[in-house]
Amino acid sequence: MRTLKKIGRRGFLRKFLLGAVTTIVTVLKPFSGSLYIAQARFNFWRSSEYVGKTREGRYKTFYIQYYKPFRRIERMGWRLKVRGLCEKPQEFSLEALKALPRIKQTSRIKCVECWSAKAEWEGFSLLDLEKAVQPRPEVLGVIFRCADTYVEYLSLKEMHHERTLLVHTMNQEPLSDEHGFPMRVIIPFKYGYKSPKAILEIEFVDRPKRGTWTQIGPYSTDGTILPGYDHPLDQGKKRRRIFGGEIRD
Amino acid sequence: MDMKITFSSLVMILVWFFPFRAASPERMIQIPGGPFLMGEMDKPTSSSQTVTVDEIWIDKFEVSNAEFTALFPEHTYPEGSGRHPVSLVTWEEARRYCEQIDKRLPTESEWEKAARGTDGRPYPWGNKKLRRKAHPSISGMIKRIVGFNKRDVSVYGVRDMAASVWEWTMGRSQGKRVARGGVWNHHLDYEYSRVYEFIEVAPEKAYIFLGFRCVR
Numbered sequence: 001m002r003t004l005k006k007i008g009r010r011g012f013l014r015k016f017l018l019g020a021v022t023t024i025v026t027v028l029k030p031f032s033g034s035l036y037i038a039q040a041r042f043n044f045w046r047s048s049e050y051v052g053k054t055r056e057g058r059y060k061t062f063y064i065q066y067y068k069p070f071r072r073i074e075r076m077g078w079r080l081k082v083r084g085l086c087e088k089p090q091e092f093s094l095e096a097l098k099a100l101p102r103i104k105q106t107s108r109i110k111c112v113e114c115w116s117a118k119a120e121w122e123g124f125s126l127l128d129l130e131k132a133v134q135p136r137p138e139v140l141g142v143i144f145r146c147a148d149t150y151v152e153y154l155s156l157k158e159m160h161h162e163r164t165l166l167v168h169t170m171n172q173e174p175l176s177d178e179h180g181f182p183m184r185v186i187i188p189f190k191y192g193y194k195s196p197k198a199i200l201e202i203e204f205v206d207r208p209k210r211g212t213w214t215q216i217g218p219y220s221t222d223g224t225i226l227p228g229y230d231h232p233l234d235q236g237k238k239r240r241r242i243f244g245g246e247i248r249d
Numbered sequence: 250m251d252m253k254i255t256f257s258s259l260v261m262i263l264v265w266f267f268p269f270r271a272a273s274p275e276r277m278i279q280i281p282g283g284p285f286l287m288g289e290m291d292k293p294t295s296s297s298q299t300v301t302v303d304e305i306w307i308d309k310f311e312v313s314n315a316e317f318t319a320l321f322p323e324h325t326y327p328e329g330s331g332r333h334p335v336s337l338v339t340w341e342e343a344r345r346y347c348e349q350i351d352k353r354l355p356t357e358s359e360w361e362k363a364a365r366g367t368d369g370r371p372y373p374w375g376n377k378k379l380r381r382k383a384h385p386s387i388s389g390m391i392k393r394i395v396g397f398n399k400r401d402v403s404v405y406g407v408r409d410m411a412a413s414v415w416e417w418t419m420g421r422s423q424g425k426r427v428a429r430g431g432v433w434n435h436h437l438d439y440e441y442s443r444v445y446e447f448i449e450v451a452p453e454k455a456y457i458f459l460g461f462r463c464v465r
Contacts, residue, residue: 112389191389220389224457226432227415227448243448244415244456 051177051198052148061233062117064178065192067150067212072177073198080183084143084204087134094168094182100124103165107188108232108247109195110225116247117233121186123167126159129202138206144185147198152211153221154187154194163188163246166199189246194223277306277465278363278405285362286369289445297369300358307355307363308462310395310408311335311416312346320349332394334414334460340426340452343417343461352463357420357447359464360429364411364444366404371443373403373410379441390432390457398433401441411441414460415448425449432458 052069079091102122110116126142141155158164164187168175175181180197187195193213213219227244231237282304288297315331318324321342326333338346347353355363364373372378379400396408403410412433420427428450431442450459 220391222390222457224390226390226458243450244458245450245454 054178059178062119062179063111063115063233065111066148066197067146068148070147070149070198073147073181075182078182078200080199081201082129082133082204083201085136085139085206086130086204087136088132090133092129092132097124097129097166097183098168100128105163105165105186105188107163107186108249109186109188109192110230110242110247112191112193112219112223114229114231115233115237116230119170120172121165121167122169122172123165123183123186126156126164126166129166133204135204136206139204140206141204141208143203143205143209144196144199145201145203146196147200150196150212151209152185152194152196153205153209154185155208158187158190161187161189189225190223191219191225193219276309278309278407280305280307280359280363280405280407283367285365285367287358287361287445289443290369290371300362302356302358302362305355305359305363306465307359307407308352308464309406311413311460311462312343313395317346320346330392333392334395334409336392336414336457336460337455338417338460339455340417340450342455347461347463350463352465354417354419354461355464357418357427357429360410360416360418361444363405363407364403364429368404370404371445372441373407373444374400392457401433410444415456415458417450417459417461420447422449424451426452428459 049072050069051072052064052066054064075094079093080097081089081091083089101124103124104120104122106118106120108116108118135156139156141153142159144150144152144154146152154164164185166183167186168183170176170179175184177198180199183199184197185195185199193211208221210221214221225242225245225247228242229239230242230247231239280302282302284299284301286297287300290297311334313332314324314326314335317335317338318326318331324335324338324342326335344354365371370376392414395413398409398412401409401411401413410430412431414430414432415428416430417426417428420429426449428448429444429446431446433441450456
């Protein structure tokens, strides 16, 4: 009886611990690694649906590329965190960002994998965000951290270029999750991997940082579109020559 | 003692001077005047023609960051890349640089003859693509020192004319300036340009893939 009682306690403890571990692993498995860290820091994920790479359906004419799948972002819970070397680090709601002076432009995203696609984008310049957060004089650029754990660096000079935008609207509609809701960069003279999507955080820094693709893939840190060829999805992928920089048509 | 110092100094000067001169990118190469085959020749729709140019001297290497910055100190470049080809310069800046050292930008025909000689070859080194790529598995603009690729040599000994960076010329087309050459590290694309390939660039633009060399 004494033995049975002793085994019962141990068994209970073992089952309890096993159950607890199983529960924790089951709950946290989708958020393993840095995505889990993002989950802990940014508590605005929506449902269990995931966004990721696709070329199906409506995306046949505008391919979607993400580094990793991630859970859809809840609009009301999302805040853009702006921090780093600035006098007034703060968070912005989507409504606050949409209230900044709006700029519209039609431009093409050129992927390093040869295809390109065009859209009308609407957003704002980083310069207008800087008026609120006041970056310090030593700042050289910004690091973007995204929902798919993608990281990209762009210099202030590149971000201040007249064709570079932080956009929240695409073809008169709010950005879809696939195209980078709630906010993405559009920098049309660089390959698409320099236009991060689903941005969670902007950090002002005083030294360049290598982005995700340039660390794990065969991509240069600069990312300027080189002279070569383009296969525009909206023109039946018909091969055409390009002379480098932004593709204007 | 005075003699030893003088002798030692002389040896040091000679040791310093000759290797420096031998490796100096200041060197120019003579391109003889006369006719050559210009244009696209290796396709059924060839558009080649015989063109005659005068004798010129052309820079063996593209102008480097250090060379350009010596005359234009406001131009900056990443630390350690002084011997990389200069880029991010407009057509006017390139023209002014050449002018300040009593040189000028090449015409398209001068550039092309220096790259291919007289026999109509599509690549500076001959008729076939190089099997070995300069930068395997690299996409986008990654520069190396001028003359880095030992195989990219024209029949006259001019370096980096199929790759490295595109180069401004005097050529004009549709309100733009014509650049020749190429870059060697495209993604999913050819690695070396053919000598007749060109791009048209607005003269006020400055790109990381675009530099120049001078002629006299």
